[in-house]
Amino acid sequence: MKPIKIFAPAMLGAAALVLSACGGPAATPSGSAAPGGSSAAPTGGASTPAETPAATSSGWDINEQPRESLAQGGTLRLSVTEMMTNWNGAHVNGNQKDNTDMQAPLSPTYFTFDSGGKPVKNENFLVDFTDEMEGESQVITIKMNEKAVWGDGEPITADDWIATVNALNGKDPAFEAASTEGWKDLKSVEKGANDYEVKFTFTKTYPDWTAIISGGPMRAEAVADANTFNTGWTTLKNEWLSGPYKVESLTADLLTLVPNDKWWGEAPLLDKVTFKAIAADAVASAFANQEIDFLDVGPDPDGYARASATPNTVMRKAAGPNFRHFTFNSEAENLKDVKVRQAIVMGLDREVIAKSDLAGVDWEPKPLNNNIFLPSQPEYVDLGKETGIDYNVEGAKKLLDEAGWTEGADGIREKDGAKLNVKFAALTGVKASENEALQAQNMLKEIGVNLEIVATPVADFTGGNLLEPGNFDITAFSWIGTPYPLRGIDQIYGGSPDNWGSNFARLSNPELNELIPQIAVEPDVAKRNEMGQQAAKLIWESVHTLPLYQRPELVATNGKLANYGAFGLGSANWVNVGFQS
Template sequence: MSHHGVGPRAVMRSVAFLTAGVLAAPLLTACGEEDPAGRPAAGPDIAPAARDRIADGGTLRWAVDAVPDTFNTFQADADPTSARVADAVLPSMYRLDAAGRPQVDTDYLESAKIVEREPRQVVLYKLHQEAVWSDGREIGAADFVAQWRALSGKDSAYWTARNAGYERIEKVERGDSDLEVRVTFARPYADWKSLFSPLYPKQVTGTSDSFNDGARKKLKVTAGPFAVDEVDRKGGEVTLTRNPRWWGRQAKLSKLVLRAVPRDKRTAALAKGEVDIAEIDSSQAQRIMPAGGEARGPGGSASPRGSAAPTGSPDARGAARGLSGPLARSGGTLAQGPGTALTPAQALRSWAIAHGSDEKAAGKETLARKKRRAELAAYRAQQSALRGFEVRRSLEPAYTQLALNGADGPLADERVRRAVARALDRAELAGLVLKPLGLPADPVGSHLALSGQAAYADSSGALGGQDTDEARALLADAGWEEGGPLREPGKAAGAEGEKSEKSEKKSGTKPDGEADEKAEKKTGDGAAKKAEDEDTYVVGDDNKPYATDDDSPLARDGRQNAPGAYAPRGTRAPADAARAPLAKNGKPLSLRFVLPSGPGTESLRTVGERIAVMLERVGIRTEISKVADDSYFKDHIANGQYDLALYSWPTSAFPATDARPIYAKPVPAADGSLSVEQNYTRVGTNQVDQLFEQAISTLDESETRSLIRKADARIWAAAGSIPLYQRPQLYAVRPQLANVGAFGFQTPVYEDMGFLKKGATALQSPAGT
């Protein structure tokens, strides 16, 4: 993911399965009141160090998802690695600080400001006097003009994925000198600071051929502290080296190698010494931290090696028995690694079979025991190697939400969506994911910004917090009754159904028969029959799970005693915790909840299944379907084949531009289909659209923030998506590395990254500062 927040927004807006310095103190408004944006929930954790403490030279090997298909971040197939390369090798007019707010990048600009507002908005850029491309040519107006023309949307020969903002420009021209660029807008544009970041040379943007193909495989001309030296697609590496024409502070590293390593292979790559830094998931982090590596806290604080594990954690319980690390036994089972599921009874049975009189069974069991011992030995060796790393932690500029598909079915009724939202304890859900990692676990209060960002304000009050009674009242008002008669799908509802349909037409809601017919096409028989797929089940059915996977890392950290939350599969919830299923027109209230099934998504499944328990308590049943990661988004979320789903959105420093497509009201397309842009919940209102348009067209930053906050309040009220928690950002890093790790909001400073000199130490700042 790009950390610019001002540049490759196609990458910033991809769905995830998903910076040295101290955070600024809370800002005050002009009238002396506290800014509702507050401060970031967690600061960057990068082991900050002054440049004189860092050795000159060295190669940093950084694990990434893949070698990018294109280095042009304005194309549809650009990915987070495309953006990371652009961060290191291309100009950016603005960069983000630790609070996620844009600041002038003084390596490229002396200043940038609005110099005229009427009759047209004019922005004047004054470029750094030494700023040159790697071929020796000055960065100037010609590059700005070429990029504007390429991204304006006026020439369809350019294969662009986005042109937001550029289409509002009337002209770009040279100022009073070669170091000045004047940009005149045809329509006011509040987010003008988002433009020309990254800035490509005119060699890339000057013609459609060079734009479409010239920068896909190689970037020949750059202007950053690093340059692209080699792209080895077969070997899965991109090598960046120092740019000899860089006029700023020389990069401390000689080379930065971006190496493609799949997410589930990263602990192995770290242990083998193949990479020095890798973004990891929570289960990998929990494995590395007990291995001996320090777990640095938000803001740079660290938990010393050997410090006590949290009470109730597997390692604390193992330590009480004289054991340590992920191999510590608790109740006779391994906390992590090979043999995790092997109980004492199973171990005894294995030994008995291996030493029994049945030679065939004994031989087979002996081989299995040898295989387990070999796997355990390899795991122990890997854990030993992982002692050479620490985990640096912060919160991503992204949040996880519960999406409610309002296109059809029960969730087409706003009252049902609001009931779902009011049934959720968002603080509990945030705590499930973030507390085990030692990160702040406050629920997210905005769809459009995160705490610390300028547009942030907690607008969740427009919908209301957890309230079981209110959730049940909303469902009753929508016609869902407890203990009502059930019928087989497709049968007529009789007089009562006709009466209900007439009342719904009168109230302006969608007829239930119409909604349910569409819902049946989407989910099959839904919860009315037991699913044959072992990865699909109904929460609340007899002999079906109420809770999370027993193997989930979050289920093993001592919270399994929460009532009804982590009971074994098939265990009924406490009698007072659940309600009888609700029904309407003879059909039960059941929602299809789609969750990913792949490695690294355990926390999503844990949260999803806890949500299912909360909904079951107000009478809403959920049919949970666990689907393959590669089809989760494209086949289910984007196509609307779900009722409930969990996925993440990055936030931007420019929500008026970047968030608008996510919450725009769907409109009929020319072919009769529904054009949803990126609004995969299919819930939108004219009011929200109008507020976004007003926000983007106002040049008063205070007024823009006010309009964005009003739009967010209305998005909350529509209950199409419910923000839950800011995503954890976890990096395994060699302790000798400084100025690199979990950046949070802040744009990485690539020239300051490097290895500490012998005997030097990084600075540390208190957690959360």
């Protein structure tokens, strides 16, 4: 991530398409997906950059229109859950989907992603690149657009890339980076022939190199030292940003963007883009009242019904690598035993949970039995079926028997005089989370687990007071994925007690820890996929997290909005977002 975190296994992971410097997955409390995420993700992890965008396909549903046919002007009104207290998207507490969404029109973008999730060179920032091997090292050399400048007109140079790498490569633990994935694999980064050429040398091979370069560098002065990186981003500073838009104003609940007068590329079509902070349970009403132009409906049947009935509205749909899940805190007293965690999995009918979450929504959910690959990908293996760790009430009871938990007079299991009580942190106002808690509570009674629902403010989730300190036994949220199915597995599933990072389950698996770095550097697609399947099985058997279902990317938009909608694995080209006349 981190309610909307940006970390998660490459797959599903957690970002929607996260084009921030940290380049990982993201987490969201409500399950709303960031632009990006599709079941058509490139397999094998490595994604070869494309020189030109792919032809229009069903990978996204964005009302794709040529910019020449669109009106000049207008205001696009969007929403977020809340404004940020740390605007550094590469920081562990700034690595959230809301932050990514708000900064997308403001940030360097070296690669965009087409409808199939293919990286496409953005010549506003990146003129050319080469990919070569020097011995065992992979070397990427980029040539930057010399016209590209920061918000105060200062040029973007190799020094910015060098400072970014130094902040994110993990060599200085004082930098509280959300992820060091990819950055830590760099042997060196140095200026090339001039200030606008940068040479990245990896220790070995790094198949997903476009992922870390796609979001561009951070300004050198913005990451000059750990204190600035960690605490210096309390406000959005135009001089630290670079994109077709800039910040006009920022209040406690409204961010307003206007065209950037320092922008050197094609002029953006819109006069303004606004992001209003609206509580999760009030967004559907805001859309129905036509206060905003875009609603990520996700698994909200009420929102779907209200949006569908709103005048001048179009419903758009795409599949993405975004999924609801339960995270198990393996350090919680009654969840330390893997047999207890497995029994809980076997006591949950996730198909019922999914259908309950999505009742009234145009999407047919199925239980997701893999943490790395999606059912629509050829590498997918149904690990519930393969391992037997799937819905099976009698099997769950047997496991609890084996773990020494015997049924008490009240039906709740006991061991050494203690009840099998487990706390579920349900996010207040997030319907999916509240529903999942109630569904799980009723189901787990049957196997003798007392699931206590703890109402938890969304602010605890977004503010780092829930996941990071481990103030939960089980909680539910959505991971937002990226176009890189095998990237960043360590971000959520790796780590150690010294630095759990985004491993909110606080669970370390030695076999997995040994496998992850091999996956990161394996250039052979088939071998890499096979190792990914091994990793997925280890994650499933240890019950690190339990996927519930692949969530739909269902969005409602103003009927005239063009080049923005359900992106799948793609990403927005912000200069082309506008309205039809």
